[in-house]
Amino acid sequence: MMIEIDFNSDDAIYLQLCNQIILGIATSQFREGEQLPSVRTLAETIGINMHTVNKAYSILQQEGFVKIDRRKGAVIAVDIDKLQALEEARQGLEVVLARALCKNISRNEIHNLIDQIYDEYSGI
Amino acid sequence: MMIEIDFNSDDAIYLQLCNQIILGIATSQFREGEQLPSVRTLAETIGINMHTVNKAYSILQQEGFVKIDRRKGAVIAVDIDKLQALEEARQGLEVVLARALCKNISRNEIHNLIDQIYDEYSGI
Protein backbone atom coordinates (compact mmCIF):
# COMPACT_ATOMS: atom_id res chain seq x y z
CA MET A 1 0.00 0.00 0.00
CA MET A 2 1.18 3.45 -0.88
CA ILE A 3 1.60 5.75 2.09
CA GLU A 4 1.68 9.42 1.31
CA ILE A 5 2.72 12.18 3.66
CA ASP A 6 1.84 15.81 3.13
CA PHE A 7 4.70 17.75 4.61
CA ASN A 8 2.71 20.96 4.37
CA SER A 9 -0.23 19.56 6.33
CA ASP A 10 -1.26 20.97 9.67
CA ASP A 11 -1.36 17.42 10.99
CA ALA A 12 1.80 15.96 12.44
CA ILE A 13 3.60 13.35 10.35
CA TYR A 14 3.06 10.57 12.88
CA LEU A 15 -0.68 11.35 12.90
CA GLN A 16 -0.90 11.23 9.13
CA LEU A 17 0.90 7.90 9.27
CA CYS A 18 -1.61 6.54 11.80
CA ASN A 19 -4.55 7.71 9.74
CA GLN A 20 -3.20 6.31 6.49
CA ILE A 21 -2.58 2.91 8.01
CA ILE A 22 -6.01 2.83 9.65
CA LEU A 23 -7.48 3.80 6.29
CA GLY A 24 -5.51 0.97 4.74
CA ILE A 25 -7.00 -1.49 7.21
CA ALA A 26 -10.50 -0.14 6.66
CA THR A 27 -10.16 -0.57 2.90
CA SER A 28 -8.62 -4.04 3.18
CA GLN A 29 -5.37 -2.88 1.66
CA PHE A 30 -3.85 -4.13 4.87
CA ARG A 31 -5.20 -7.45 6.09
CA GLU A 32 -5.16 -9.11 9.48
CA GLY A 33 -1.78 -10.71 10.09
CA GLU A 34 -0.01 -8.70 7.44
CA GLN A 35 3.34 -7.21 8.36
CA LEU A 36 3.93 -3.50 8.11
CA PRO A 37 7.35 -2.33 6.91
CA SER A 38 9.94 -2.10 9.64
CA VAL A 39 10.32 1.29 11.26
CA ARG A 40 13.67 1.76 9.55
CA THR A 41 12.63 0.83 6.04
CA LEU A 42 9.37 2.79 6.14
CA ALA A 43 11.21 5.78 7.52
CA GLU A 44 13.69 5.58 4.68
CA THR A 45 11.15 5.13 1.91
CA ILE A 46 9.14 8.09 3.17
CA GLY A 47 12.22 10.11 3.97
CA ILE A 48 11.57 10.73 7.64
CA ASN A 49 13.11 9.70 10.91
CA MET A 50 12.85 6.22 12.36
CA HIS A 51 11.45 7.54 15.63
CA THR A 52 8.57 9.25 13.89
CA VAL A 53 7.48 5.93 12.39
CA ASN A 54 8.05 4.24 15.72
CA LYS A 55 5.76 6.73 17.42
CA ALA A 56 3.01 6.04 14.89
CA TYR A 57 3.36 2.27 15.33
CA SER A 58 3.29 2.59 19.10
CA ILE A 59 0.08 4.59 18.97
CA LEU A 60 -1.48 2.09 16.58
CA GLN A 61 -0.57 -0.65 19.02
CA GLN A 62 -2.02 1.27 21.93
CA GLU A 63 -5.24 1.90 20.02
CA GLY A 64 -5.52 -1.75 19.11
CA PHE A 65 -4.79 -1.81 15.40
CA VAL A 66 -1.45 -3.66 15.34
CA LYS A 67 0.62 -5.86 17.57
CA ILE A 68 4.33 -5.35 17.73
CA ASP A 69 6.62 -8.34 17.69
CA ARG A 70 10.29 -7.86 18.16
CA ARG A 71 10.92 -10.49 15.49
CA LYS A 72 8.43 -9.56 12.82
CA GLY A 73 7.81 -5.91 13.57
CA ALA A 74 4.35 -4.40 13.45
CA VAL A 75 1.62 -6.82 12.37
CA ILE A 76 -1.96 -5.86 11.65
CA ALA A 77 -4.04 -7.20 14.53
CA VAL A 78 -7.23 -5.33 15.21
CA ASP A 79 -8.46 -5.63 18.74
CA ILE A 80 -12.23 -5.27 18.82
CA ASP A 81 -13.55 -3.52 21.88
CA LYS A 82 -16.99 -2.69 20.57
CA LEU A 83 -18.13 -0.53 23.46
CA GLN A 84 -15.01 1.58 23.49
CA ALA A 85 -15.01 1.85 19.71
CA LEU A 86 -18.62 3.04 19.74
CA GLU A 87 -17.83 5.62 22.38
CA GLU A 88 -14.86 6.90 20.39
CA ALA A 89 -16.92 7.02 17.21
CA ARG A 90 -19.57 9.00 19.06
CA GLN A 91 -17.06 11.53 20.32
CA GLY A 92 -15.60 11.94 16.86
CA LEU A 93 -19.03 12.34 15.31
CA GLU A 94 -20.14 14.88 17.90
CA VAL A 95 -17.39 17.27 16.87
CA VAL A 96 -18.05 16.84 13.16
CA LEU A 97 -21.83 17.08 13.50
CA ALA A 98 -21.77 20.21 15.65
CA ARG A 99 -19.86 21.99 12.90
CA ALA A 100 -22.10 20.54 10.22
CA LEU A 101 -25.29 21.55 12.01
CA CYS A 102 -24.04 25.12 12.38
CA LYS A 103 -23.47 25.23 8.64
CA ASN A 104 -27.00 24.07 7.89
CA ILE A 105 -26.05 20.62 6.75
CA SER A 106 -29.09 18.44 7.15
CA ARG A 107 -29.33 15.08 8.82
CA ASN A 108 -30.00 13.51 5.44
CA GLU A 109 -26.94 15.06 3.88
CA ILE A 110 -24.87 13.50 6.64
CA HIS A 111 -26.51 10.12 6.14
CA ASN A 112 -25.71 10.35 2.46
CA LEU A 113 -22.08 11.18 3.18
CA ILE A 114 -21.89 8.19 5.52
CA ASP A 115 -23.21 5.90 2.80
CA GLN A 116 -20.83 7.31 0.23
CA ILE A 117 -17.82 6.82 2.47
CA TYR A 118 -18.86 3.35 3.59
CA ASP A 119 -19.36 2.31 -0.03
CA GLU A 120 -15.97 3.73 -0.89
CA TYR A 121 -14.27 1.89 1.94
CA SER A 122 -16.08 -1.38 1.37
CA GLY A 123 -14.94 -1.20 -2.23
CA ILE A 124 -18.30 -1.34 -3.91
CA MET B 1 -23.86 29.09 28.43
CA MET B 2 -21.45 27.22 30.64
CA ILE B 3 -18.05 26.66 29.11
CA GLU B 4 -15.98 23.93 30.68
CA ILE B 5 -12.31 23.33 30.11
CA ASP B 6 -10.56 20.08 30.92
CA PHE B 7 -7.05 21.03 31.86
CA ASN B 8 -5.98 17.41 31.71
CA SER B 9 -7.24 16.95 28.16
CA ASP B 10 -4.93 16.13 25.30
CA ASP B 11 -6.61 18.90 23.33
CA ALA B 12 -5.25 22.42 23.63
CA ILE B 13 -7.33 24.87 25.63
CA TYR B 14 -8.03 27.11 22.65
CA LEU B 15 -9.30 24.08 20.70
CA GLN B 16 -11.61 23.04 23.52
CA LEU B 17 -12.91 26.58 23.59
CA CYS B 18 -13.61 26.53 19.86
CA ASN B 19 -15.39 23.20 20.09
CA GLN B 20 -17.49 24.24 23.06
CA ILE B 21 -18.63 27.42 21.38
CA ILE B 22 -19.42 25.60 18.14
CA LEU B 23 -21.38 23.07 20.18
CA GLY B 24 -23.19 25.96 21.81
CA ILE B 25 -24.17 27.33 18.42
CA ALA B 26 -25.28 23.90 17.20
CA THR B 27 -27.51 23.46 20.25
CA SER B 28 -28.93 26.97 20.02
CA GLN B 29 -27.44 27.96 23.34
CA PHE B 30 -25.76 30.68 21.35
CA ARG B 31 -27.93 32.41 18.79
CA GLU B 32 -27.14 34.46 15.73
CA GLY B 33 -26.22 37.99 16.76
CA GLU B 34 -25.52 37.09 20.36
CA GLN B 35 -22.39 38.53 21.91
CA LEU B 36 -19.76 36.28 23.37
CA PRO B 37 -18.02 37.42 26.55
CA SER B 38 -15.07 39.73 25.93
CA VAL B 39 -11.72 38.02 25.74
CA ARG B 40 -10.75 39.45 29.11
CA THR B 41 -13.87 38.49 31.03
CA LEU B 42 -14.07 34.98 29.58
CA ALA B 43 -10.39 34.49 30.32
CA GLU B 44 -10.94 35.56 33.89
CA THR B 45 -14.04 33.43 34.50
CA ILE B 46 -12.30 30.36 33.13
CA GLY B 47 -9.02 31.22 34.76
CA ILE B 48 -6.85 31.31 31.66
CA ASN B 49 -4.96 33.92 29.72
CA MET B 50 -6.61 36.54 27.56
CA HIS B 51 -4.54 35.56 24.54
CA THR B 52 -5.75 31.99 24.69
CA VAL B 53 -9.35 33.17 24.39
CA ASN B 54 -8.33 35.61 21.70
CA LYS B 55 -6.78 32.80 19.69
CA ALA B 56 -9.99 30.78 19.92
CA TYR B 57 -12.11 33.74 18.84
CA SER B 58 -9.80 34.46 15.92
CA ILE B 59 -10.07 30.89 14.71
CA LEU B 60 -13.85 30.95 15.07
CA GLN B 61 -13.87 34.10 12.98
CA GLN B 62 -11.65 32.55 10.35
CA GLU B 63 -13.86 29.45 10.19
CA GLY B 64 -16.96 31.58 9.84
CA PHE B 65 -18.73 31.15 13.16
CA VAL B 66 -18.38 34.65 14.61
CA LYS B 67 -17.60 38.16 13.50
CA ILE B 68 -15.38 40.32 15.61
CA ASP B 69 -16.31 43.93 16.20
CA ARG B 70 -13.92 46.19 18.00
CA ARG B 71 -16.86 47.74 19.80
CA LYS B 72 -18.97 44.74 20.74
CA GLY B 73 -16.41 41.96 20.70
CA ALA B 74 -17.15 38.57 19.19
CA VAL B 75 -20.69 38.14 17.89
CA ILE B 76 -22.19 34.89 16.67
CA ALA B 77 -22.47 35.18 12.90
CA VAL B 78 -22.39 31.91 11.02
CA ASP B 79 -21.20 32.21 7.48
CA ILE B 80 -22.73 29.44 5.38
CA ASP B 81 -20.48 28.11 2.67
CA LYS B 82 -22.32 24.90 1.97
CA LEU B 83 -19.81 23.37 -0.41
CA GLN B 84 -16.87 23.96 1.86
CA ALA B 85 -18.81 22.82 4.90
CA LEU B 86 -19.76 19.59 3.14
CA GLU B 87 -16.17 18.98 2.16
CA GLU B 88 -14.98 19.54 5.72
CA ALA B 89 -17.70 17.29 7.09
CA ARG B 90 -16.63 14.61 4.64
CA GLN B 91 -13.01 14.82 5.70
CA GLY B 92 -13.97 14.62 9.35
CA LEU B 93 -16.25 11.67 8.74
CA GLU B 94 -13.63 9.80 6.71
CA VAL B 95 -11.29 9.72 9.67
CA VAL B 96 -13.97 8.63 12.12
CA LEU B 97 -15.45 6.01 9.79
CA ALA B 98 -12.13 4.40 8.92
CA ARG B 99 -11.55 3.74 12.61
CA ALA B 100 -15.13 2.58 13.09
CA LEU B 101 -15.00 0.19 10.14
CA CYS B 102 -11.80 -1.38 11.47
CA LYS B 103 -13.56 -2.01 14.74
CA ASN B 104 -16.48 -3.77 13.05
CA ILE B 105 -18.95 -0.97 13.62
CA SER B 106 -21.68 -1.39 11.04
CA ARG B 107 -23.09 1.22 8.75
CA ASN B 108 -26.36 1.01 10.64
CA GLU B 109 -24.71 1.58 13.98
CA ILE B 110 -23.19 4.76 12.58
CA HIS B 111 -26.53 5.91 11.18
CA ASN B 112 -28.05 5.34 14.59
CA LEU B 113 -25.32 7.38 16.27
CA ILE B 114 -25.92 10.18 13.79
CA ASP B 115 -29.62 10.22 14.61
CA GLN B 116 -28.96 10.16 18.33
CA ILE B 117 -26.56 13.09 18.14
CA TYR B 118 -28.76 15.09 15.81
CA ASP B 119 -31.73 14.56 18.11
CA GLU B 120 -29.61 15.62 21.04
CA TYR B 121 -28.43 18.76 19.30
CA SER B 122 -31.82 19.69 17.94
CA GLY B 123 -33.12 19.43 21.50
CA ILE B 124 -35.84 16.89 20.91
Add this chain to the structure above:
DNA sequence: CCTCTGTTATATAAATGGTATAACAGGGAG
Protein backbone atom coordinates in the same frame (compact mmCIF):
# COMPACT_ATOMS: atom_id res chain seq x y z
C1' DC C 1 -12.24 61.78 30.45
C1' DC C 2 -12.88 57.21 31.65
C1' DT C 3 -13.75 52.66 30.38
C1' DC C 4 -14.89 49.23 27.58
C1' DT C 5 -13.66 46.71 23.33
C1' DG C 6 -10.01 44.13 20.28
C1' DT C 7 -5.05 44.64 18.66
C1' DT C 8 -0.25 44.46 18.85
C1' DA C 9 4.24 43.71 20.68
C1' DT C 10 7.53 41.41 23.66
C1' DA C 11 9.21 38.02 26.68
C1' DT C 12 9.28 33.67 28.90
C1' DA C 13 8.49 28.82 30.12
C1' DA C 14 6.85 24.31 29.04
C1' DA C 15 5.44 20.84 25.97
C1' DT C 16 5.39 18.83 21.42
C1' DG C 17 7.27 17.30 16.98
C1' DG C 18 11.01 15.90 14.47
C1' DT C 19 15.69 14.75 13.69
C1' DA C 20 20.25 12.59 14.70
C1' DT C 21 23.26 9.10 16.77
C1' DA C 22 24.24 5.40 19.35
C1' DA C 23 23.87 1.33 21.75
C1' DC C 24 21.17 -2.70 23.45
C1' DA C 25 18.56 -7.23 23.29
C1' DG C 26 16.14 -10.94 21.03
C1' DG C 27 15.45 -13.96 17.21
C1' DG C 28 16.45 -16.01 12.51
C1' DA C 29 19.63 -17.63 9.02
C1' DG C 30 24.01 -18.68 7.26
Add this chain to the structure above:
DNA sequence: CTCCCTGTTATACCATTTATATAACAGAGG
Protein backbone atom coordinates in the same frame (compact mmCIF):
# COMPACT_ATOMS: atom_id res chain seq x y z
C1' DC D 1 28.76 -18.80 16.70
C1' DT D 2 28.36 -14.76 13.86
C1' DC D 3 25.85 -11.58 11.15
C1' DC D 4 21.82 -9.17 10.35
C1' DC D 5 17.34 -8.16 10.98
C1' DT D 6 13.80 -6.66 14.30
C1' DG D 7 12.01 -3.18 18.05
C1' DT D 8 13.73 -0.62 22.27
C1' DT D 9 16.01 2.74 24.85
C1' DA D 10 18.66 6.74 25.87
C1' DT D 11 20.65 11.17 24.70
C1' DA D 12 20.90 15.38 22.64
C1' DC D 13 19.39 19.11 19.84
C1' DC D 14 16.38 22.39 17.45
C1' DA D 15 12.03 24.47 15.78
C1' DT D 16 7.35 25.08 16.63
C1' DT D 17 3.38 25.31 19.41
C1' DT D 18 0.87 26.36 23.59
C1' DA D 19 0.10 29.22 27.32
C1' DT D 20 1.20 32.78 30.28
C1' DA D 21 2.50 37.60 31.70
C1' DT D 22 2.82 42.57 30.95
C1' DA D 23 2.28 46.50 28.57
C1' DA D 24 0.83 49.77 25.49
C1' DC D 25 -2.21 51.30 21.57
C1' DA D 26 -6.55 52.68 19.05
C1' DG D 27 -11.45 53.03 18.40
C1' DA D 28 -16.07 53.62 20.28
C1' DG D 29 -19.41 55.04 23.84
C1' DG D 30 -21.25 57.03 28.01
